[in-house]
Amino acid sequence: MDFDYSDRCKALQEKLVAFMDEHIYPNENAFHEEVDENGRAHGNRWVPTQLIERLKPLARDQGLWNLFLPRSPRAPEGLSNLDYAPLCEIMGRVPWAPEVFNCAAPDTGNMETLERYGSEEHKRRWLEPLLRGEIRSAFAMTEPAVASSDATNIATRIEHHRSGAGDDYVINGHKWWISGAGDPRCKLFIVMGKTDPEAARHQQQSMILVPSDAPGITIVRPLPVFGYDDAPHGHCEILFENVRVPAQNLLLGEGRGFEIAQGRLGPGRIHHCMRAIGVAERALELMCRRLNERVAFGKRLSEQGVWRERIAQARIQIDTARLLTLKAAYMMDTVGNKVAQAEIAMIKVLAPNVAQQVLDWAIQAHGAAGVSGEFPLAYQWAANRTLRLADGPDEVHRNAIAKIELGKYQPEPGRLTPAGD
Template sequence: MELLAKYGNEEQKKQWLQPLMAGKIRSAYVMTEIDVAASDAKNLSLDMRREGDSYILNGVNVRVPASNIILGESRGFEIMQGRMGPGRIHHCMRAIGCAERGLDYMIARAHKRMIHGAPLADKGVVASWIAQSRIDIESARLLTLNAADKIDRTSAKDAKTEIAVAKIAVPNLALAVLDRAIQAHGAAGISQDFPLARIWAYLRTVRFADGPDEAHAAQLARTESKRHKNIIDLIAAQETARRSLMNKYKCTPRSHL
């Protein structure tokens, strides 16, 4: 819906966006490359060719009307990047919901399950799991809200650091909560009697969706490292000021304060 709202023409919005918003149809985003690294969205072996009023996609023998193309040829990466910033926040939102559900199941199990004549919740380790899970969920929620707020106030491009932090941290925090919930259920936690293993498996895919953790971490490191010259100059100025003060008050020099 975001892609069509932002980049689609009026006819495309009428044909696809309105039915999507009404819940009459559903959309899907598909990108798979067997022989290349699909985390690099430019590294695609699929190509397309124009044939009359259609495009032929060679990777899936599919014919698409030329009128269906959004924005124009060679604009796909631009469109994808415009969607993926907010889309990564959507993943985080869903992950938080999954974590809340996992914590609910953990609490219910801990208070229903008896061990040595007392509820499982009375055991220190389980109580610690419950407390840590709430801490993890609230941390994840604040990271997500921080990124969403930056997008609202500026743009997805300007919020790329906050988005990367949330996209790396939130699924991992949610996975930790689900792992504790599964552990609290014992063998039942990985059975089909409870949804926990299924939720865990879904969350594990989120660490790949819209870019793997490693890709976001590399981008985050590059962004942070761009500050290196200012940081080096600041530290040098602070060191100069420190030495000046020490000389002024006849202090014994030390390598670090």
């Protein structure tokens, strides 16, 4: 395995670090202040910030744009997973930064989906404006009435209707935690639902493209995460009531939903992990700075044994998570997502848990300030905690890892060993 980054990646790292220093970190508070001001002045926190819109052209001009999408003729700037990893980590240090570079979820996963599985018409209508950063999108899978960690439970119906008026699908269902749906620039939902409840278990589901302005769609409410509404992005509850879209909006064909989901979620999971490592790295940096500045019981906090133990553990855990993430990225690039499924599952468990632990220690080091808005730690703690649920909870990924591991040691038929031997 060769984990060395290409020369292009190294040059982009330098440019990205400089961009973050000049434009992102100095504007962290300004972003939240603008969101709050939109709420006070216009009664609408869901207005996109002018700050990000001003920064996007600067990022594009510097070649820091659409770096996440490999092997796409529409995004020649796209990098391999291995080369994108350190850049995604840097962007992840500030929650809203990825959007500046058109590398934000859920758009990245949706663009991957359209590139891999969409028709030329889908790409012209949806992918190209997404790649230009003109619109945003959402992925509608999770439902309130079922345990959505088992996606075979998804109950939303996508029913085929042929009539003299046309060839359509009609969608009825109830979704929630649909990230990005609150943004007025969200023009597309990729919806997962059942086309054939009588088919084999993993062939009942399909995915379909639904314009966000289609009649019958109701945004019920934004759902706060530990009290944060994440405006103007948001995570929303949505009703689809007799929503009619053309039959050509179905991706690949009926019963292909799980196939598409696996293709979409592999890159999405590794991107989440890359950003989580950036969060952990920044939390460690803030923790060390704070410990070097504060004195208690006659000496700096950084000189006290308990904090040195935690700093050492944080460094070990972050580097462990990074190396496993790079291995997964390398495998995705060289042998494909399916062969790398165990590594993808492992990092999806490891990286968010490492980030959560380091954030917790950093908050502790800051005392009461750590849970305030004076530092980014409280918000990052809340956002990172959701990653242990997003794109599959820890328990599902651990189960998948265990099944793969057990499969290596299956006894031959008729060769079971008695328990006492």
